Amino acid sequence: RLSRASVGRLSLYLRRLEILLREGTTKVSSGTLGEALGVTDAQVRKDLAYLGHLGHPGVGYAAPELIDAIRRALGVDREWLAALAGVGNLGRALLRYRGFADRGFRIVALFDADPAKIGQRVEGLEVHSPDAMAELLPALGVELGVLTTPAESAQAVADAMALAGVRGLLTFAPGVLRRPAGVNVVSVDLTVQLEQLAFLVQHGGE
Amino acid sequence: RLSRASVGRLSLYLRRLEILLREGTTKVSSGTLGEALGVTDAQVRKDLAYLGHLGHPGVGYAAPELIDAIRRALGVDREWLAALAGVGNLGRALLRYRGFADRGFRIVALFDADPAKIGQRVEGLEVHSPDAMAELLPALGVELGVLTTPAESAQAVADAMALAGVRGLLTFAPGVLRRPAGVNVVSVDLTVQLEQLAFLVQHGGE
Numbered sequence: 001r002l003s004r005a006s007v008g009r010l011s012l013y014l015r016r017l018e019i020l021l022r023e024g025t026t027k028v029s030s031g032t033l034g035e036a037l038g039v040t041d042a043q044v045r046k047d048l049a050y051l052g053h054l055g056h057p058g059v060g061y062a063a064p065e066l067i068d069a070i071r072r073a074l075g076v077d078r079e080w081l082a083a084l085a086g087v088g089n090l091g092r093a094l095l096r097y098r099g100f101a102d103r104g105f106r107i108v109a110l111f112d113a114d115p116a117k118i119g120q121r122v123e124g125l126e127v128h129s130p131d132a133m134a135e136l137l138p139a140l141g142v143e144l145g146v147l148t149t150p151a152e153s154a155q156a157v158a159d160a161m162a163l164a165g166v167r168g169l170l171t172f173a174p175g176v177l178r179r180p181a182g183v184n185v186v187s188v189d190l191t192v193q194l195e196q197l198a199f200l201v202q203h204g205g206e
Numbered sequence: 207r208l209s210r211a212s213v214g215r216l217s218l219y220l221r222r223l224e225i226l227l228r229e230g231t232t233k234v235s236s237g238t239l240g241e242a243l244g245v246t247d248a249q250v251r252k253d254l255a256y257l258g259h260l261g262h263p264g265v266g267y268a269a270p271e272l273i274d275a276i277r278r279a280l281g282v283d284r285e286w287l288a289a290l291a292g293v294g295n296l297g298r299a300l301l302r303y304r305g306f307a308d309r310g311f312r313i314v315a316l317f318d319a320d321p322a323k324i325g326q327r328v329e330g331l332e333v334h335s336p337d338a339m340a341e342l343l344p345a346l347g348v349e350l351g352v353l354t355t356p357a358e359s360a361q362a363v364a365d366a367m368a369l370a371g372v373r374g375l376l377t378f379a380p381g382v383l384r385r386p387a388g389v390n391v392v393s394v395d396l397t398v399q400l401e402q403l404a405f406l407v408q409h410g411g412e
């Protein structure tokens with residue numbers, strides 16, 4: 001089983017490999033991949049061992065093959081349909097971001113509790129009342145939910161999405177979310193990235 | 207020297223410790239900290255060894271002491287002043303987010319290239335033209351920059367902030383940013399978190 005930390009690294013190896021391949025590099029060593037992320041090559045080899053026997057001792061990994069294996073492991077070799085609840089500033093910024101669709105994540109349903117927003121169209125999608133989740137999400141085959149509501153409504157929205165069949169939630173709302181049974185939750189706190197930056201600046205950087 | 211991955215873990219240990227302390231736990235083992243993040247206790251001990259001799263073999267770490275040491279190492283025991291460029295959807299969501307100020311990160315200057323936005327006030331701050339950076343940032347003592355501009359203007363804005371004395375940049379703009387000399391860059395791609403979620407859902411979760 002891979003830990004969350006290893007999964008996060010797989011995503012970063014994937015981006016590194018895609019840049020290297022674009023630059024014409026087809027063979028890559030665990031050292032090259034590790035250097036970019038600040039991990040030892042032993043850690044890289046351990047992470048990649050999860051994908052099966054891809055590397056050749058002394059020669060390294062074939063970049064195209066490794067890219068395909070990581071995409072399969074991460075499940076980004078297919079499309080994921082998502083619903084977004086809380087069509088405010090952050091919700092709108094996520095809706096406009098092309099990076100999600102490029103990796104196969106499509107937001108196909110919008111929900112908001114503000115009567116003034118219900119019925120409007122944002123980035124081509126109609127905003128529905130949260131009451132419509134139970135009917136709409138199974139009909140569309142939505143598996144993921146993105147929560148950009150205020151903290152106080154996040155739990156109720158998470159539970160409603162879980163009841164409607166959603167199997168994974170990405171939440172931006174601060175505070176601890178009780179994980180609905182059978183649903184995976186990843187929470188984002190952008191302060192973590194600011195702390196990383198503060199550390200680098202404080203210690204004179206890389 | 208700590209790798210980016212270890213620094214990211216320090217932030218997550220910090221949040222875990224703060225929750226445990228609020229619940230009344232004062233002694234914590236490396237196993238307890240590691241479990242929450244999916245890392246081995248050997249990795250936790252290695253990360254924390256950077257902070258000095260805090261743990262007592264067999265007894266664990268004193269939570270309050272460890273919290274202080276992590277805050278000092280991350281540089282969040284002090285205030286950081288930041289400037290934000292690109293006051294659009296994402297910029298506004300970041301401005302309203304209380305999580306930053308709670309950790310000592312204060313956004314004190316706003317910049318946007320849209321003439322219709324320059325001179326307006328957003329969340330109590332006046333929006334300036336990017337031309338005003340060279341004068342304003344040193345005068346305010348701003349050390350960090352947050353980039354929420356479109357991808358095509360990110361490099362120019364990063365270089366202008368670097369010239370004005372900024373020492374660290376948090377960028378959301380897609381694409382690779384050339385690191386201005388002497389400046390640290392952390393880039394955020396929220397697709398990485400969605401991939402983490404897809405992995406958990408695909409493999410039946412935790």
Ligand SMILES: NC(=O)c1ccc[n+]([C@@H]2O[C@H](COP(=O)([O-])OP(=O)(O)OC[C@H]3O[C@@H](n4cnc5c(N)ncnc54)[C@H](O)[C@@H]3O)[C@@H](O)[C@H]2O)c1
Nearest residue numbers: 086087088089090112113114149150153188189190299303
């Ligand atoms: N984790 C981070 O790093 C980070 C960064 C920025 C913002 N945030 C968080 O993201 C959330 C959104 O921020 P924002 O600036 O976009 O806020 P916003 O006020 O602009 O948007 C919130 C939206 O949620 C809607 N809403 C309220 N209750 C709802 C419910 N029960 N069901 C569906 N929709 C509901 C509101 O009508 C509004 O449209 C906040 O919780 C904020 O704290 C987190």
Ligand SMILES: NC(=O)c1ccc[n+]([C@@H]2O[C@H](COP(=O)([O-])OP(=O)(O)OC[C@H]3O[C@@H](n4cnc5c(N)ncnc54)[C@H](O)[C@@H]3O)[C@@H](O)[C@H]2O)c1
Nearest residue numbers: 093097292293294295296318319320355356359394395396
């Ligand atoms: N990394 C991620 O996960 C992620 C997620 C969402 C959005 N984004 C990115 O964040 C950025 C902002 O997204 P948004 O939805 O808020 O866009 P937006 O269009 O709402 O906001 C962009 C703002 O930047 C301003 N701007 C343009 N050129 C500028 C310049 N030279 N100097 C200063 N300001 C300038 C515009 O006037 C506008 O106000 C985009 O690059 C987007 O791709 C990244």
